[in-house]
Each structure stands twice: as C-alpha cells, then as structure tokens.
Amino acid sequence: MNYDKLRGCELFLFDMDGTLYLGDEVYEGAREMMFDFPNMGRKYIYLTNNSSRAGEDYIQRLKRLGFPCERENVFTSGMATGLYLNKNHPGAVVYLVGTQAFRRELLSYGVRLWDGEEKADVVVVGFDTELVYEKLNYAVRFLRAGAAFIAANPDWVCPMPAGQVLPDCGSICALLTAASGVEPTYIGKPNRNMVDIISNQTGIPNEKICCVGDRLYTDIAVAQNAGAVSVLVLSGETDEEMVNEAERKPDYVLPSVKELHALIR
Ligand SMILES: [Mg+2]
Structure with missing residues (x-):
C-alpha cells in the first residue's frame, strides 16, 4: 500500500462519533493523535453533520472528553447552512x-x-x-x-x-x-460544499484535505465528491464486508485512528 497521498495531506477533517469516540467512550490513541497535530505540522477540523447542536456546544463537549478544540477546529452542517444562506x-x-x-x-x-x-x-x-x-x-x-x-x-x-x-x-x-x-x-456531508467551504477558508486545496470517518455514505462520499483523500476507520458502523460490497472504495481503510496516527506522524 502506498501512503504518499495520505502523508501529503495538510488538513484532516474528522468525523466524531464512531471515529474518535462512541458516546462518552474515547477510542484508544484518539486524544494522543489530536494533541500531536501541531507537532506533525498539520491542521485538523472536527466535522459533523449534527445540526441539533451549535459549534460552541461541540467545543465544550470535546474539551470535556479531553480533546484539544478551539473555535477554528469545529465545523458543523449548521454553520455550513448559515454560510450557504448568506451566499445564496x-x-x-x-x-x-x-x-x-x-x-x-x-x-x-x-x-x-x-x-x-x-x-x-x-x-x-x-x-x-x-x-x-x-x-x-x-x-x-x-x-x-x-x-x-x-x-x-x-x-x-x-x-x-x-x-x-x-x-x-x-x-x-x-x-x-x-x-x-x-x-x-x-448542505451537510456528502455534499462537497462542506469541504469546499473549508478549503476556501483555509486556502488548502481539496486534494490536500483528508476526510476521516466511519460511514461510507457520508464521511467517505463527501471526500469522493470533493476530490479529497478518504480514510475509512472500522471502529464505527462499517465493517470489512460493507467495504467489499461498496461500489466506490475509500482511498484507505484502517482499523482505527490509532493506525492513522502511526502513518502520518
Ligand atoms: Mg460517525
């Protein structure tokens, strides 16, 4: 397996539930990876389709679970909707x-x-x-x-x-x-608009952005629709059989974010 495309990514967009934690149970290695991002010279954003909570609520929740998180590290489908309304x-x-x-x-x-x-x-x-x-x-x-x-x-x-x-x-x-x-x-994943807005705001081109998640039809599809790199983790709702049956395969399939961290650090 060639990991050049993955290692070339400057910005990582993380799904949360099923990817970094499930409910209040944080996956092994997830916090360590997030805290290591500045050392790796890469950026990260927590990306969620959940429009029932505001960005501020996610900052509180992530901090409570022990993750690093500032305002610029969260992007929700609700925020994307606000920007979409202002534009259109x-x-x-x-x-x-x-x-x-x-x-x-x-x-x-x-x-x-x-x-x-x-x-x-x-x-x-x-x-x-x-x-x-x-x-x-x-x-x-x-x-x-x-x-x-x-x-x-x-x-x-x-x-x-x-x-x-x-x-x-x-x-x-x-x-x-x-x-x-x-x-x-x-507006939310898998609409490529989520990645396009982030690319515009950060100046990082889509092909240098990596979407990491546990769902083929949202987390992986948004990457494919936007021309970004995709990593499916098997720590959430997708198993290997579902990957084998998928028409469009993710660029990379890993057991969890722990293995991702080992590959990009
Ligand atoms: Mg998920």
Whole structure:
C-alpha cells in the first residue's frame, strides 16, 4: 500500500462519533493523535453533520472528553447552512425547523429568522430534537407557497448507544416532502460544499484535505465528491464486508485512528 497521498495531506477533517469516540467512550490513541497535530505540522477540523447542536456546544463537549478544540477546529452542517444562506439567499426571511442551538447558530451568521411575517422565503430544516406539530404546519404552508427548501443534513437517523437510533433531519424532511411535494437541497456531508467551504477558508486545496470517518455514505462520499483523500476507520458502523460490497472504495481503510496516527506522524 502506498501512503504518499495520505502523508501529503495538510488538513484532516474528522468525523466524531464512531471515529474518535462512541458516546462518552474515547477510542484508544484518539486524544494522543489530536494533541500531536501541531507537532506533525498539520491542521485538523472536527466535522459533523449534527445540526441539533451549535459549534460552541461541540467545543465544550470535546474539551470535556479531553480533546484539544478551539473555535477554528469545529465545523458543523449548521454553520455550513448559515454560510450557504448568506451566499445564496442574502436577506431572505428564513423559517427554521430546528433546535434553539441551531437558531442561535443561524442568528450568529446574521440570518433573518421568521418573526410572524405573512410568508417565508426559505424553509430550513435541521436535526430538530425539539420538533412540534406547529413547526411542521408552518413549514408545509411556506413550502406550498413557493419557499426554497434547505436541509442541514441528509441523515435519516442518528445512531445512539445500544443499537438505538433517533429520527434525524432526513426523516423530518421526508415528512415535509410528502406534504408539500418539494424536495430539499442538503448542505451537510456528502455534499462537497462542506469541504469546499473549508478549503476556501483555509486556502488548502481539496486534494490536500483528508476526510476521516466511519460511514461510507457520508464521511467517505463527501471526500469522493470533493476530490479529497478518504480514510475509512472500522471502529464505527462499517465493517470489512460493507467495504467489499461498496461500489466506490475509500482511498484507505484502517482499523482505527490509532493506525492513522502511526502513518502520518
Ligand atoms: Mg460517525
């Protein structure tokens, strides 16, 4: 196996759950690797599709788990949605189906959130763990009246410990599509937009960026869509059989981030 492409990467984008930890259980070698990044002369960003929490919440969580993390080290699908709205729908009235944390995140980007107006220009949906019927009702009304439909992340479910799942953003969108006939534009992984924004902000070209994660259809697909390098770790939801069956293979498959660290240090 030739690791030149991997070793040539300047920036590593890490998925979190299933890659660095599961729930509150941090994987062996994960913290050591993250603390070694400055010594390796490389940059890193924690990249998540979870739009139920704000970037600030992730900084707190990662620090609590013993990982290094500053503001510039976190990028969420919620943050990507804020940037996308500013670029593509500046000044638009946005109706949000999302958590209070997502609401704060969008406000921090200067997004104009719906405040009782007759209609909204854009309906934005996230992983809304605070969902109530009224939000669905308004969203369907605005979508049927022609509002654009933007979704933070396409995940159907969010994995939980002991094999449980929570209904995620993709499932909420499926309900809204059924009622309105409108399909959303998804912002998070595997949309290459996540990598493109980071490349623009850091000045590092996509081919020098490496995406590390445990899911083929999000973490690896985003790398492939963006022309970045991909590393699948087998510490999460994907096993070797699933890799063998995959149409598009990751550039590298490793047991865990511990082996990744050994290869790039
Ligand atoms: Mg994961």
